[in-house]
Amino acid sequence: MIFNIEVNNKVLKAKRGDSILETLNQNGISVPTLCRMQGFPSSGACRLCVVEVEGKEDLVPACSHNVEEWMKIHTHSPRVINARRTIVELLLSSHPDDCLYCIRNKNCELQELADELGIRERKLPIVKKQVKKDPSSVSITREPDKCILCGRCIKVCRDWIGISTLDYIGKAMNTIVGPTFDNKLNISNCITCGQCIMVCPTGALHEKDDVNKVLLALQDPDKYVVVQISPTVSVSLAEEFNIRFGKELDELLVATLRRMGFNKVFKTAFAADIMLIQMAEELIDRMEKNERLPILSSNCPAFVKYIEQTYPDLIPNLSVIKSPQQIMGSLVKHHFAKDQKVKAEKIFSVSLMPCTAAKFEASREEFTHKGNSDIDVTLTTRELARMIRLYGLNIQQLAPEVSDTPFVIRTSASKIIGTSGGLAEALYRTLYYKLTGKQLINFKIAALRGNKKIKEYNSKIGNHKIGIAAVNGLSNAVELLDKIIEGKSAYQFIEVMACPGSCVNGGGQPIGSGQEAIKARIKTLYDIDEKESVKASYKNMAVTELFDKYIDKEKESFFQQFITSYQKRDVML
Known part of the structure; x- marks a missing residue:
């Protein structure tokens, strides 16, 4: 029901059931808040959103009071402004x-x-x-x-x-x-x-600010500094420089990093294709043996840590394939170092990630060999932006540059894994080919896209029934995890991303951009997938060439670098 109210001596339209704050915002009137967050019940605890309502003795918190037909509201009267000032002064x-x-x-x-x-x-x-x-x-x-x-x-x-x-x-x-x-x-x-x-x-x-560690490495003549760019960082960095939300800065970012002095710039997306291929083979192997199903995705380090400390009985269900960050870290410190005749200890490996949990992942002992970590420093999107400003670089004025070989080619599947359901969709494309030898006719799986808390997709590939779930936000995973414990899960693969929206909304992304920016990032990633012709990881010829190089010699040790293990973690109360 729509009715009229009076705000600052002007008649405005209001909807029954809306809060005073919602009504004011809908009519272009901004009222400050601190405790309120979209999607959560309003408590009015901070009191910054107070307004004056005629007939009410006390000031009213706009976020927790609904509009009523009789209301005459003053949003910026001397009494209101004084109250807000006093709160902030306190x-x-x-x-x-x-x-x-x-x-x-x-x-x-x-x-x-x-x-x-x-x-x-x-x-x-x-x-x-x-x-x-x-x-x-x-x-x-x-x-x-x-x-x-x-x-x-x-x-x-x-x-x-x-x-x-x-x-x-x-x-x-x-x-x-x-x-x-x-x-x-x-x-x-x-x-x-x-x-x-x-x-x-x-x-x-x-x-944790690690920018200075990278600055010191870049100034050290004895260090060979290599950097990898996450697929989602390149579509979120623009916001830090007031560039259009969601603009893909991939090749401009490569040019920027070279100006900073990085010796090599690689794409994490290349490693993402490796992860998807290896994960598809792992899933096929487990389905044929009918063991440790469903597989739980392991590319989100926050989710992995959650399983280790909260559901240790499900550790065997985690995919043993490393995350793209760690696959690239291993390739750089071992394969690339050997090919370039550079000692692994001399290489300083940096990853640019949308995620604070990636810092923890890089520090895990499983990814450290003889005191030498596969990833030396992980920087978030925000830290990267601070570095670019520190170097005085105008990212838009640089000419685009292509990243370095041999880890340069990627498929669009490796880009969409940054969205909720994207990993599951990208995995299915390669899984289908591995089981049938044929390419999917329609690569897009609409059921695995969108903002639903749990997305599901069921199909049959040959003799295999494939049940896939994609969980959007860690709190929504509990029910599915409990069903696995009870032996009642009907899925073969479950994707879980701790952050709502997945990596596009990771804990290292630009602060304060809002839902509009997140939607723009998602749209850009799906647009890339729509436009590009190579949409499945198994079609990455550079990955195939890399695998073929070791198919006869050193095969076991080469593929072993993509595999990891997990451990139960005890937590103090």
Whole structure:
């Protein structure tokens, strides 16, 4: 039902059941918020969205009150503005004065609110929080003194991811947000997905900054610095430089990285094709033996860590094929180093990923040999953007360049794995060929696309019934995992991506871009798949050539580098 309300002495249309905040936003009136997040119930805890409603003695939080026909609302009256200023001033009174040095400088919601409300001086005495920084995790850094207790990270960790690592600790002025018993992140049940970072309005949570490690390597004449670019980083980086959402910067990024001084620039997508081929063969082998089914995808390091610490009985179900990041890391340090006659210890291998959990993955002992890691440093999209700015490079003014051989050719299948359901769809294309010797007529599987929490696709290939599920967001996987434990799963393959939306919405992606940007990234990846002719990984001739090179000699040791193992992880409460 549509009815009229009065806002700032103007008559506006309102819909019954909508909150005051929703109605104001629909009519182009912006009201500040801190605790509110789309898709979650509004609590009105931060009180920044308060408005004045005639007939009400107290100011009303717009996010948690519905509109009513009789309402006359004032959104920016002196009383309202004064209330908002007071709230922000109170937050600033216990907030560190280190904005110039903060990782979120110029992209901080508290900073923006202070600017919008015209707060130019401190009116309240500083009350510093006596809390220490937590740098224990290899992926995420906590700075509790910058926390404003908005509760966003708690909601996301609990409801989207289903982990509940973070919660309120302490009482009154001593309240902070952190892991249970105020433990360090590295001994908590955190899976390092980074979704808490994506919703944090300040610098209280951020990625472990490894930019300086790369800068030092680039300046070291004894280092041969190699970098790999994730398929999703190239479609999300544009937002960091105010370029159109979703614009593919692949070849421009290659040129940029060469200007920085990287010796070789490779595409992680090449390794993604290897992963898909090997995973298809693994699935066929398990189906023929009827063992350890369904296979659980293993290319999301956050999900792998979750299985290791929460469902250790399902570790045998995880695919033993490494993630694309680690496959490329192994190829670079072993195959490429040998071919180029460069010592593996001299190579400094960098990966550019949309994911904070990839930092944890790179540090796993399974991917370290004689103290030499296959990946030396993983940088998120945000860290990459900071490096580009540091070097003073205008990415749009450079001429496009092609990445280096031998890991240069990719298929469009390797691009869509960054979307929810994309891995399952890409895998099916190669699986079908391996089982039939024929190419699919229609490569697109609509049932595995979109934002549904769980997507399903069932088919029959020869004598094999193939049941595939794609889980969008880790919290939605629990029911399927429980069914595997109970022996009631009807699937042969289950894709699970911890982050809602998959890698296009990874914990290392640009902060504050919103759903419009995420949709644009997804569209770009599917557009690439639609336009390009080589859509299945088994058709990557460069991969075939690489495999043929070792088909007779060193075959076992060569293919062994694509395989890994997992371990049960005990978590302290």
